[in-house]
Amino acid sequence: MQQAIAILDSGVGGLTVVKEVMRQLPQEKIIYFGDTARTPYGPRTSEEVVQFTRQIVDYLVQFQPKMIVIACNTATAVALEDIRSRVNVPVVGVIHPGARAAIKATQTGVVGVIGTDGTIRSGAYLNALKQISPAIQVVSRSCPDFVPMVEKGLFRSPETHKVVEKSLEGLSFPPMDCLILGCTHYPFLADTIGEVMGPNVSLISSADETAREISTILYQTNHLARSHETPIHQFFCSGEPAMFRHIAQDWLGEQIMLQPVVWQSPSIT
Template identity: 45%
Template sequence: MSMLREAPIGVFDSGIGGLTVAREIMRQIPQERIVYFGDTARLPYGSKSRNTIIRYSRQIVRFLRTRQVKAIVVACNTASAYALDTLQQESDIPIIGVVKPGARMAAEESPGGNIGVIGTAGTVGSHIYRDYICSLRPDAQVFEKACPLFVPLVEEGWRKDPVTETVARRYLEEMIERKVDTLILGCTHYPLLRSTVRGIMGEKVILVNPAYETAIELKELLKRENIENQGHNKTDENPYEFFVSDEAERFRAFADSILPVDITAARQIQIEEY
């Protein structure tokens, strides 16, 4: 049990967006080790088919299992929507996604049940947020909007660029017209655009970051399964490992800019081999 407690958490995403989830895990459960994989060679996932997302996700889970992870967080909304159920059925370790924690928070916190969801085309097309929110709160009105340009803009490092604000204003027009009182940032890249979204939506709209809620759920899961790291024997000089399928140095530089720790390296692997 001691070795299992000290095993790392596996976290994966299509690219850098899942770093927002890793960041919350580092903040909320600092004693836990993390193995992160970003599928930078094959992003974005939002435009891929369900079968392709499941195939990619299976490969990544197989890779993470070689790192002896004790649990896995699918830190990608599209993969959570399309592949999570399959991965959970095939796995003997806990696997959680980012959709349900965020949807649950929105359903609980929305003052009037007027909830907006922005995400990739895949996530929005799956209606997974709408369906889960309405199962928890049948009176909710859920408005969904695909924002496919957000991911490439973030990946290009254009978070503060005027072009990004122009695109965001166009995407969010409908949410403003619908007078949503709560907006789910339904892609793990989107919290990196939080200040832009906040400026457009105004201070009164509740912005739900599923990354934050997912870290809370992970903490509860580890405690429930009795596999949380007690932190007593954590002697790693670097308890965080990062792997990508392409552009390792670019990923490392970006990770350094948003994580609360210094990233010494990100290793590139051939994920298709798994």
């Protein structure tokens, strides 16, 4: 049986990573877990986020995945090393790939970062960016209202535009030329964020770079899928399944329509 890539998130945000993995690695089987019953993770304590992430990983290891992807910036910031110490497969986070993409993109050396309270409070992006380029200037801001809107499927409404505009007020100023979407939920709002920030600020999503890192690790460890059969993906959510499925199908579009999917609602507590 083909081993899967296990991808987990606090809710639907990790679907942005799923979409890129499906696009770049169409033969790979994906098992996705969205903790929609306990989202958002941003306002929670580090101890809670580590506990929740451990519970999800403990659930996912029964499927014997060949890799675990923590597609949640908050969980990556506080739980990545903990999870790496607990499992014997590669564990990938989303912060360092996003930081690398921003360093490549910036011409001015001034990078903005928006994320949840937990991610910004951790300083994970600041540290990752400084590790790569010590001279980089970083402007950070938490946007706690974004995740609840996305989880409700409200990412194209006029009200959403007002919330985004208010949350990002005063953030766009020269010489910042790129903005890291430091939460995997935020690409759902990318069109609106782009309108608010203006054409001179490039938006950096870690999803593309994370998918490339996944591909590189699987290639180096000789674990890329060899089967030419269409993979059967599995999607789990801990909360209301109807909204989760609606958002997943809307976001993934044709990619999910062309491949068989099993939708399940597990109990992990």
